[in-house]
Amino acid sequence: MATVVLGSQWGDEGKGKLIHFLSKRCHVCARAQGGDNAGHTIVSNDKVHKFHLLPCGLLRDHTKGIVGPGTVIHLPALMTEIQNLPDCSHRIFISPRAHLIFKFHRLIDGINETSRGVKKNRRIGTTGKGIGPCYATKAQRTGMRVGELLNFENFKERYLSMLNQLKQSFPLLESYSPEDELAELEDISRVIPSMILDTSRFINEALKSNKNVLIEGANGALLDIDLGTYPFVTSSNTTVGGLCTGLGISTKCISTIIGVVKAYCTRVGHGPFPTEITQGPVMEHLSSNGAEYGTTTGRKRRCGWLDLCALKYVNMINSFDQINLTKLDVLTGLDVLKVCVSYKWPNGMIVEDYPVGTNEFEQIVPEYVNFPGWKTDISKCVTFEDLPVEAQNYVNFIEDFVNVPSNHSS
Incomplete structure (x- = not known):
């Protein structure tokens, strides 16, 4: 059966640490959606590893890594990532159905972002990795897939x-010269065939053989193209349904869904963030102590209080079996902690329902419950009982509100 690890906020929840822990017992680790706009940071044997497209379970010598058909792949970036993991290429399998990101996709990404103007409520704040334009050509049925590399002459023509x-839609591409990219892709086409495999068949056969499969969600649930804070979202389905279609497996194959929850909220880029703290000592505390800079972009993350209405909404969609609460230690030293438990509308109505559109987010005001903080260093705590009572109360309240147990905290 498969275990799914999902981000339950806007990404950057700390999924990589849990995935690395769980991968000790898995045979197959898989990425199902997104591209190198994602980022997982793993510290193993005092070495920092940064993953963007490869599943980070590959750090385990016994684990095979799958890059599934729902992903979008910038091949030079993928090859660089493979080279940074010596002796792993024989354990990496890439779906021939995965779509390819080209340099002109990345140029279009920049063109689109610039065309939205300078106002924050218009710009998305993308990573500029070409993810959206690649998914767009996929949806338009003009995109190109990994399997086409096996016949490079046909590939070049396509x-x-x-x-x-x-170029007809984006005149700024007229000056784009493809020769360098085609030469690089031709070199890659000579080394990648051994990694190309029907990963949907492979993972289903592994599941039928009772192998332990670990599925790594990328980005976060609130960035889902259909269910997130649209249009300030990514271009793929980041919720559990998207992982099934992105790998080609049935929902019946999943035994456990774990939602990774940061003990406070962060967001990179523009978009709604009801509980954001825009300035002051609390914001600086979270940003500094949490090292809140994006793995992929290096951009400073926006920080704010934990939004339990958002978490309850994400749980409704994904049906978490458990949550993994991360960065609880970052809250150490704050006198007062706040969690959002409802929203107040201009007419005075108070609701727990998560808003749908950006215009609704502009009208609501978060309602908080306050908790006393703690001063004790909790970074060395091993069990829940080791935590100071204030931290235990904070965790218990989250579990009770969402009605999901927290079986892992870090």
Whole structure:
């Protein structure tokens, strides 16, 4: 059966640490969606590893890594990541159905972002990795897939046809010269065939053989293209349904769904953030003590209080079996902690329902419950009982509000 690890906020929840722990017992670790806009940071044997597209379970010598058909792949970035993991290429399998990101996708990403203007409520704040434009050509049925690399002459012809078609919509691409990228891709086409495999068949056969499969969610649930804070979202389905379609497995294959929850909230880029703290000592405390800078972009993350209405909404969609509470130790030293438990509308109505549109987010005011903080260093705590009572109360309140147990805290 498969275990799923999902981000339950806007990404950067600390999924990589839990995945690394769980991968000790898994045979297959898989990525199902997104591209190198994602980022997991793992510290193993005093060495820092940064993953963007490869599943981080590959750090375990016994684990095979899958990059599934729902992902979008920038091949030069993928090859660099593979080179940074010596002796792993024979354990990496890439779906021939995964779509390819080209340099012109990244240029289009920048063009689109610039065309939205300078106002924050218009710009998305993308990573500029070409993710959205690649998913767009996929949806338009003009995109190119990994399997096409196996016949490079046909690949080159399709590539040039695709580029010429995009030039009609994006005149700024007229000056784009494809020769360097095609030469790089031709070199890659000579080494990648041994990694190309029907990963959907592979993972289903592994599941039928009772292998332990670990599925790594990328980004966070509130960035889901359909269910997140649209349009300030990513371009794939980051919730549990998207992981099934992104790998080609049935929902019946999943035994456990774990939602990773940061003990406070952060967000990179623009978009609604009801509990954001824009300035002051609490914001500086969270940003500094939490090292809140994006793994992929290096951008400073926006910080705020934990939003339990958002978490309850995400749990409704994904049906978590348990939550993994991360960065609880970052809260150490704060006198008062706040968690959002409802929203107040201008007419005075108080609700727990998570808003749908950006115009609704602009109207609501979060309602908080306050908790006393703690001063004791909890970074060395091993059991729940080791935590100071104030920290225990904070965790218990989260569990009770969402009605999901927290079986892992870090």
